[in-house]
Amino acid sequence: MADPRAPAARRLAVKLGASAVAMFGFGFLLVPIYDAVCRIAGIGGRTSDVAAVAVAGEIDADRTVVVEFVAIRNEQATWEFHPATVSMEVHPGQLYDTTFFARNLTTSRLVGQAIPRVAPGTAAKYFKKTECFCFTPQPFDGGEGRDMGLQFMVDPDLPQHIDRLTLTYTFFQSPAGAS
Amino acid sequence: MSTATTHGHAHDHHDDHHGPAKGLMRWVTTTNHKDIGTLYLVFALVMLFVGGAMALIIRLELFQPGLQFVNPDFFNQMTTMHALIMVFGMIMPAFVGFANWMIPMMIGAPDMALPRLNNWSFWILPFASGILVSTLFMDGGGPAGGWTLYPPLVLQTGNAFPFAIFAVHLLGMSSIMGAINIIVTIMNMRAPGMTLLKMPLFVWTWLITAYLLIGAMPVLAGGVTMLLTDQFFGTSFFSAAGGGDPVLFQHIFWFFGHPEVYIIILPAFGIVSQIIPTFSRKPLFGYDSMVYATASIGFLSYIVWAHHMFTVGMPLAGMMFFMLSTMLIAIPTGVKVFNWLSTMWRGSLTFETPMLFAIGFLFLFTIGGFSGLMLAITPADFQYHDTYFVVAHFHYVLVPGALFGALGGAYYWLPKWTGHMYDETLGKVHFWMSAIFVNVTFFPQHFLGLAGMPRRIPDYATQFADWNMVSSIGAFGFGFAQLLFVYVVIKCVRGGKPATAEVWDNPEGLEWTVPSPAPYHTFDEAPVIK
Incomplete structure (x- = not known):
């Protein structure tokens, strides 16, 4: 039976299927997001994995x-x-x-x-x-x-x-x- | 599967439609929403006993301190598999079964929008669950690292590892397909005049649940895929050696895991919202606020995940955010609880079995909600984390919460499905046994957790012996009480007092306008909505 609602239903189903696939991708996107957040916020004790440039600055000799x-x-x-x-x-x-x-x-x-x-x-x-x-x-x-x-x-x-x-x-x- | 072949079709109901096909192939090839709903429900009932048997092995070992019955590795497999089966194989399929049976009938649609997809979503399930259970017999045993599948522990699983991951993939695919079908049905198949804000609350809660499924399940699929490639293809998502981070998995898992909690409970909210008005003989109090509360719970569920992992080390701001956003969920949930209470207020209450389960749900789920609030308090969580207090908390929301919702729904709609009234006395006995034993099982676990007993251990210090014994006795009582449910269902399918179309006293909803048992095809002509 040709339901007049069928094309609209198919379109919505495809959209929802695409959102599921997009969310699968989002799971992988969480990896760089997590790295970026940790690095920017300085959480998790991560240090930079590239060399810092030594700046001849003031040495705080009073503090140990x-x-x-x-x-x-x-x-x-x-x-x-x-x-x-x-x-x-x-x-x-x-x-x-x-x-x-x-x-x-x-x-x-x-x-x-x-x-x-x-x-x-x-x-x-x-x-x-x-x-x-x-x-x-x-x-x-x-x-x-x-x-x-x-x-x-x-x-x-x-x-x-x-x-x-x-x-x-x-x-x-x-x-x-x-x- | 004993009830499958006798359920709901052997009635001579004649109208213009062809009836169901004959024989076993009917169930394999069916695209009828009622058949598929029945398949889902029967499958969930079978899995309830599979997962339940595993729970009883756990409680048997914990009956006394020391190692008596199983070795620790098998114990760990039991805790892991019990959770995976109950979550993915039992409670989610059960609610999808309710959705299949009831949503088309509640919105005046002839069937689900995508019937063939529907057949697929069901038939993936037995195979996926079969793969999952078969891992127990593989070299090295089944997964034993906990259902949360945290690396690096889970990577030590033997040959079962890829099978367990594929089983999770398949179970996820099944529920995503089910969710797509439900959304498309609700959005496209409503009878003329059935506006969104006229839909029964069960339909609303399922609509939001389905969106949560589409948002959350693929993220889990991504996470377990990363586990798979870490193990077999040399990636380092979670391996510190290659620059990855195992804590990342916890974030991915709980980004799925917290919406999953609401995926499990929202349909139960919906069922209870159907039952309580019927037996209070009053319309649901605050319908609109119920809809908005459900939607806000759905939204909040995506921004609270890290409360499962406060102890990994988080900045203060993170802990504050996740603590406060978690506590915020108590507001829409409280709205719901008070609306149910207000529905009952000055109603002409009667206490048939579905209503008993709904009230049991209301009371006991709220206890689980409160212990959840205790766990949300970050500083307190450091003490409760990974103790039996957590086990008590989530079992209170899952067993007398979600499972009681499903059992109440089953009693509520059984006469509509089978055309017979179930045995009310046995139903009430089943309720009281369940309600008493569920508390005997899980309430003492609060004490054990507060006293410091860790979860996921096969042996414990002797100071925990007494309450563990009480808990084990309760567990066996609860398990055997569920056999009574099977008996009541079979008895109801076989015969009993014929049910009227309305079944209950003037209930609201389109499903009560069709005869009992519901004919194989309903609402080929869309009903008129007042």
Whole structure:
């Protein structure tokens, strides 16, 4: 039976089907939105994954902030990974250098990737890295161990109530460079 | 499926229409909204017992501290599968079944707008659920990471993982197709004169539910697809090693998950809004405000998701926003509760089984609503998070909430479907057993949660032993009480006092203007709406 309402019904059904497909796409759009929101709002302890430009600014020598270093390798038995020093007392505005040591405990070549997080999360955007081994994948030959450099500065704009930052690196076997 | 072959067709009803085809193929090829509604309802009833059996395995293990019956991994599979089956395989299909049966009859339409799509949306379901249940027998067992499927835990699932994901995809597709059909039916098939603000409230709540389904289910499909590609195709959406973030999954999941909560409860609101006026012998109080309240609940449900994940670490502003927007939902919900109460106020109340379930819903759902408000308070949530208090809260809104709504609706419309009155005494016994045992089961879980018992554990400290035992006894009582429901339904299908067209005392709505049982084809000529 030719229902006169059928064409309108078909049009609406197609529109609704298209909205469902659009919402499927929106689910994927949430990924960059989430990243952008975290980065802009400085939540989740994310630090920038590109080098900050060192600005010769005023060094706040009156203020001392403790920066702690934590190295995590989850349950992976393939790495040795630890910081050279567990904490430093720093003045905001001044550049500091330190290293993390990693060793490939297997006999084959591995590529590591360090993922940084800063706690408290709201302080992450005040933690500036001018050089970091986390910016690039780190290839290791079997059994190779080496120090990897980090150069950083705490921004003088760090809120006054924060006197202690924890920088955590989780060292993963890079899914991209496992060759 | 025992009732499927005897349900609602063996009546010699002669008018100009061809009747249903004969034999089993009738149910496979049917495009009739009443047949498909019946299929949905019978399927949901079967799944109620599948999911219920899993719940009883959980409660059996928790009857006493220590590990007695199942190993922890199987226990985790049970909590995961119980939730997935009850949400996607039972309560959602049940309400789609009600929608199929009742919406065309309530708006004076001859059938759903897209009958073939309707057949598909149903027949995907048994296969999808079959895939889901079959994961229990695969190497490594079924998914055991909780129904929320959080990575990285869920990625440790064995061979079952892709099957569980595909099952979720298929179940989602089925409900999206159902939702499209419902919207198109409501928008295009209303009888002349049936303006939007004359539609019965059940139709309204389903219209809004269907929009929520189209908005939310595809987002879940996207999220689980990302899980799949993370596991098998080397993407890193949720893997920190590749620059992803597992917390992102929680945002995606709950962006779906919170509207899902209202997808489950809004149709129950609609059913209760049909039942209470009938047995109060008064029109629904504040019809317009009910419609607007439902719409605002639907809107708010999209902006509160992060209250499920306060403990992941959020800025203060985020916690404040999600706390306050969550509490805001109490306002439209309160409007509804007070409207139902005002409908009953000075009405000539009688307490037939559907009305008992509706009042039970009103009382017990509101308890679940209040514990939800407690959970919305961010600082308090840090204590309640992932405890049995949460389990008690959502079971209060899902069991005496959504399930009581469905059971009440089933009693309310059974005479219309079958042409027979159900056994009122047994119905009342079923209600009282359900109402008592549901409280025995879930009320003690509030105490357990406040005392600190975590959820999703097969064993617990001995200090929790007493209330767990009470809860388990209640669970078995509740489970067996539902067998009585099956008996009442079968008895009603087989025979009983013939039902009149109106069934109840002067009820409102077009479905009561057609004979009982409702003929295979109704409203081929559109009815005249006053």
